[in-house]
Every structure is written in structure tokens, then in C-alpha cells.
Amino acid sequence: MSDLLPLSAYLVLATTLLVAYVIFGMAGFGSALIASPVMALYLPVAKIVPLLALLDLCAAVVNVSRDGRSAAWPELKRLVPLMVAGSLMGATILLTTRPDILLLALGIFVIAYALYALSGLKPDRQFPAAASVPFGLVGGVFSALFGSGGFIYAIYLSGRIEKKETLRITQTTLIGLSTLTRVVIFILAGVYMDSSLLLLALTLLPGMLMGITLGRYFTLKMSREQFLRILNMILLCSGVMLIVRYLS
Structure with missing residues (x-):
């Protein structure tokens, strides 16, 4: 596959990343959920994964620089060490078994949870802080195995x-913190020595910046109930894509 894509391909990729x-x-x-299937039509997987990792990290940095003071840092302090431990467990599983x-x-669990949440039957109570242990570990495991742990943390x-x-x-x-780990690994592995990959990321950067700006704008206009409904619909799509990925 040539490194130089036709203009039509760049337009499709830019539009896809805008939506993602x-x-x-x-x-x-959820960016990978939307972008990966379309990007796979034009790029090898070996480029898609580090490209999205780089764009996700840039997107997270922009968002945190805007609104980082609003983050629930006590929750992050609980989850990040568990995420790291889960990632190490996931790497071990990946090297020793067929996962x-x-x-x-995971696909069945996420679909079941999303349908349950969308049904309106979800009781009005919070998870206890202790729930950070299973969610943090499992999210880290699946981030390491499949690059797909975001929806676990979202739940x-x-x-x-x-x-x-x-x-x-x-x-x-x-x-952003999770993606930073992957970006560092790709840097150490020399993946970003590929100038065509960096040039493609730079070319697609405007679509990413416009997308996260629009996403923030839409979120600020929503009620919590509308936001959670959209979040659970994204979770449902994530679960379906996991099962499709397993079957394929």
C-alpha cells in the first residue's frame, strides 16, 4: 500500500475523524469505535493503532488544558494505579494465552449493561468507591489486550x-493517561520514526480539533439525562463492535 493516499481518501479520513x-x-x-473500521479501508492496522493513540493523546491534552480543574481527581487517584496494574495483567495474558x-x-457484558441503563430500570444509587478495584483492573486488562478499556471506566x-x-x-x-502509556511504548519501539505516519497525523489534526470542540459544545447544551443516554448508546455500540470483532 502506498504511503501517498488520493485526495478523496484524505477527505474521507478527515470527515471520519471529525465525527469520531x-x-x-x-x-x-469512543474515537476508535467510529474511526477504525473506516480507516482500515485505507491504512494498515499497524498504522491505525499508533495514529489513533497519538490523536487521542492530543485530544485529551487539549480537553484537560481547557477543563482539567473540573476533573474528579480523587476518582483518578483511585483508578490510575489499578489501571496500571490491570495493564500489566493484560500484557501477561496476551503473552501467555489466547484472549x-x-x-x-466483554461484548455481552457491555451490551447487557447498556440495555439495562437505557431501559430506565437502573436504580438511583451510586457505585461504592470500592467498585473502583474491579472496574480499574478490568479496564486496564482490556486496554492492554485490545486497546478497548474506555467504556469500562465510563460505566x-x-x-x-x-x-x-x-x-x-x-x-x-x-x-489520556492510558493512551500516554501506549504512545511512550510506540516511541520506544521506533514507530513514530515513520515520517509518513507523523505527516498523516498532522494532516488529520484539524478534523480532530474541530471534532472535540463540537463535542464539548454539544455536551454543555445537554442535560445529565441526555448525556447519559448518549453515553449508554455509545456503550451499546461498543459492545456490538466487540462481538463483531470476535466473530470476524
Whole structure:
């Protein structure tokens, strides 16, 4: 595959990332869910993963620089060490077993939770702080295995944080920290020595910036109930995509 893409491909990729980062700007995760299937039509997976990691990190840095003071830092202090421990566990599983069946299990769990939350039957109570242990560990495990842990953290944080803006920026900060780990690994592995990859990221940067700006704008206009409904719909789509990925 040539490094030089036709103009039509750049337009499709830029539009896709605009939509993907509207979702990221609103929910703090989900860019890969929207962008990866379309990007795979034009780019090898070996480029998609580090490219999205770089753009996700940039998006998180922009969002945190705008609203970082609104983040629920006590929740982050609980989750980040667990996320790191879970990532180490996930890396071990990846090296020693075939973890594909976990995709199916996670997909079923996320779909069931999203349908439950969307049904309106969810009781009006918060998760206890102790719930950070399983959610933090499992989120770290699946981040390491499949690069897909954001929705696990979103389930926990939506059950802990009342204010939608605090929820959004806390989720974004957590994903930024998670993505930073992957970016450092890619740097050490020399992945970003590929100038064509960096040039592509720079070319697609305006679409990402416009997307997160629109996502933030839409979120500020929503009620908490509207925000959580959209968040749970994104979770539902994430679960479906996990099962599709397992079956394929």
C-alpha cells in the first residue's frame, strides 16, 4: 500500500475523524469505535493503532488544558494505579494465552449493561468507591489486550459522578493517561520514526480539533439525562463492535 493516499481518501479520513472526535469530545472515549473500521479501508492496522493513540493523546491534552480543574481527581487517584496494574495483567495474558474469548464476554457484558441503563430500570444509587478495584483492573486488562478499556471506566464513572461535565473531563483525563502509556511504548519501539505516519497525523489534526470542540459544545447544551443516554448508546455500540470483532 502506498504511503501517498488520493485526495478523496484524505477527505474521507478527515470527515471520519471529525465525527469520531465529536463522540470523544462528548464522552471522553469512543474515537476508535467510529474511526477504525473506516480507516482500515485505507491504512494498515499497524498504522491505525499508533495514529489513533497519538490523536487521542492530543485530544485529551487539549480537553484537560481547557477543563482539567473540573476533573474528579480523587476518582483518578483511585483508578490510575489499578489501571496500571490491570495493564500489566493484560500484557501477561496476551503473552501467555489466547484472549479472544474475553472479547465475547466483554461484548455481552457491555451490551447487557447498556440495555439495562437505557431501559430506565437502573436504580438511583451510586457505585461504592470500592467498585473502583474491579472496574480499574478490568479496564486496564482490556486496554492492554485490545486497546478497548474506555467504556469500562465510563460505566464506573457514570455511577460515581453526578455532574456531566465532571464526568466527561474525568473520563478524558483517564483515557489520556492510558493512551500516554501506549504512545511512550510506540516511541520506544521506533514507530513514530515513520515520517509518513507523523505527516498523516498532522494532516488529520484539524478534523480532530474541530471534532472535540463540537463535542464539548454539544455536551454543555445537554442535560445529565441526555448525556447519559448518549453515553449508554455509545456503550451499546461498543459492545456490538466487540462481538463483531470476535466473530470476524
